[in-house]
Amino acid sequence: MGRVALVTGGTRGIGRAISERLKEAGYTVAANFGGNEEAAKKFTEETGIASFKCDVSDFDACQAMLKQIETDLGAVEILVNNAGITRDGTLHRMSEDNWDAVIATNLSSCFNLCRGVIDGMRANGFGRIVNIGSINGQAGQYGQVNYAAAKSGIHGFTKALAQEGAGKGITVNAIAPGYVDTDMVRAVPPAVLEKIIAKIPMGRLGRADDIARGVLFLVADDGDFVTGATLSINGGQHMY
Numbered sequence: 001m002g003r004v005a006l007v008t009g010g011t012r013g014i015g016r017a018i019s020e021r022l023k024e025a026g027y028t029v030a031a032n033f034g035g036n037e038e039a040a041k042k043f044t045e046e047t048g049i050a051s052f053k054c055d056v057s058d059f060d061a062c063q064a065m066l067k068q069i070e071t072d073l074g075a076v077e078i079l080v081n082n083a084g085i086t087r088d089g090t091l092h093r094m095s096e097d098n099w100d101a102v103i104a105t106n107l108s109s110c111f112n113l114c115r116g117v118i119d120g121m122r123a124n125g126f127g128r129i130v131n132i133g134s135i136n137g138q139a140g141q142y143g144q145v146n147y148a149a150a151k152s153g154i155h156g157f158t159k160a161l162a163q164e165g166a167g168k169g170i171t172v173n174a175i176a177p178g179y180v181d182t183d184m185v186r187a188v189p190p191a192v193l194e195k196i197i198a199k200i201p202m203g204r205l206g207r208a209d210d211i212a213r214g215v216l217f218l219v220a221d222d223g224d225f226v227t228g229a230t231l232s233i234n235g236g237q238h239m240y
Contacts, residue, residue, distance in 0.1 A: 001028045001073075001074070002025075002026040002027040002028050003027055003028065003077040003078055004027070004028045004029075004030065004069070004073050004074045004075060004076050004077055004078070005022050005027045005028065005029050005030070005076070005077070005078035005079070005080065005219065006029075006030045006031075006032065006066075006069060006076045006078070006079050006080065006113070006117075007019045007022070007029065007030070007031050007032065007080040007082055008032040008056050008080065008081055008082050008083035008109065008113060009032065009033070009034070009056075009082045009083030009084060010029070010030075010031030010032050010033070010049075010051075010080070010082065011031045011032075011033040011039065011040050011043040011051055012033075012039070012043070012183070013180075013182040013183060013184065013208060014082060014132070014177065014180060014182060014208045014211050014212070015031065015080075015082040015083070016031075016043065016047075016208070017207075017208035017209050017211065017212040018080055018082060018208075018211065018212045018215050019031045019047070019049050020047055020049070020212070021209065021212040021213070021215070021216055022078075022212075022215070022216070022219075023047065023048070023049055025216055027078065027219075028073050028074065029049045029050070030049075030050050030051075030052055030069045030072075030073055030076070031043065031044075031049050031050070031051045031052070032051070032052050032053075032054055032056065032065065032083065033051055033052070033053055033054075034053070034054070034055060034056065034083065035053075037053065040053065050072065050073065052065050052068060052069060053065075056083045056105060056109035056112060056113065057101075057104035057105045057108055057109055057112070058112070059111075059112045059115075062109070062112040062113055062116055063112075063116050066113070066116045066117065075117075075120050075124075076117045076120070077121065077124070077126060077127060077128065078127075078128040078129075078130075078219045079113055079114065079117050079127075079128070079129045079130070080129075080130045080132070080215055080219075081109060081110045081113055081114070081129070081130070081131045081132060081154075082132040083105060083106075083109055084105060084106045084132070084134075084147075084150075084151075085101065085102060085105045085106065086102065086144070086147050086184065087099075087101055087102050087146060087147075088143045088144055088147070089143060090142070090143050090145075091145045094145065094146065098146060099146045102146035102147055102150050103146065103149065103150050103153075106147065106150035106151065106154070107149075107150040107151075107153045107154060107157070110131055110154060110157055111157070114129060114161060117129075118165070118170075121165070121168065121169075121170045122165075122168045122170065124169075125168060125169040126169045126170070127165060127168070127169065127170035127171070128170070128171055128218065128219040128220075128223070129158075129161070129165075129170065129171070129172040129173070130172075130173055130174070130175060130215050130218050130219060131154045131157065131158050131172070131173075131174045131175075132154075132174070132175055132177065132211070133151045133152075133154045133155050133158075133174045133175065133176040133177075133230065134147070134148075134151040134176055134177060135176055135177065135178045135179070135232070135234045135237060135238050136148050136151060137150070137151025137152040137153075137154060137155055137176065138151075138152070138155070138176055138230075138232070138238055139238045151176075154174060155174055155176070155230055158172050158173060158174040158228065158230065159228045162227040162228030163228065165227070166227055166228075169224070170227075171218070171223065171224060171226060171227040172227055172228065173218045173226060173227060173228070173229045173230070173231065174229070174230040174231070175211060175214045175215065175218070175230070175231045175232075175233060176230050176231070176232045176233070176234065177206060177210075177211050177233050177234065178200065178206050178232075178233065178234025178235055178237045178238070179196050179197075179200070179205050179206060179234075179237070180205060180206040180207065180208060180210070180211060181205040181206065181207055181208070182208060185205065199237055200234070200235040200236065200237045201235060201236035201237065202235030202236055203235075204235065205235075206233060206234065206235060210233050211233055214231050214233050217231075218231065
């Protein structure tokens with residue numbers, strides 16, 4: 001069995017592509033999901049990848065999931081913090097609940113999961129953590145102060161934790177996807193989507209596999225000299 005990798009939000013969209021590519025590369029993959037058990041069951045049947053239900057914004061639930069994964073598959077050596085939600089709206093109309101939900105799911109989840117795996121990684125002298133940020137955490141986006149704040153926070157979190165882990169064989173990096181062809185992006189009104197694509201020099205939306213390939217590069221055993229980096233995969237839309 002290969003190294004155990006946990007992908008949060010790993011049963012659909014970008015997360016599914018990451019889970020599948022990791023499995024193809026020989027890793028033992030655990031895919032986290034938040035709610036839809038029927039869809040997760042179908043995912044597991046189709047891919048052979050074990051799925052684990054957990055609200056990643058809940059610290060105690062995350063620790064329980066990590067213990068279950070260790071029992072079933074082994075200790076997590078590779079963590080991909082991919083889970084995320086949007087609750088868009090301009091600040092003057094944004095509710096406190098929508099602010100809290102996005103910060104908790106997108107940013108606090110990184111603490112919850114990293115805190116749960118860091119001791120084991122330090123003890124073993126090996127770990128790979130990849131946090132999925134966003135172009136909108138780098139450049140900002142109208143109507144997304146909550147999402148942009150959470151994703152920007154991920155980039156700072158990554159750099160700080162990278163410094164803490166470097167001496168223990170742990171790398172911590174981020175990927176900042178641009179607009180990727182997923183259900184979330186396809187839900188954008190067509191006229192708005194056209195304007196988004198028009199601003200991408202490559203002339204297309206990203207593909208989930210574009211992000212998955214970046215993850216594979218960063219989690220490799222021989223990727224031990226890359227840490228604290230943010231890999232922007234956005235078709236040239238934002239050069240940071």
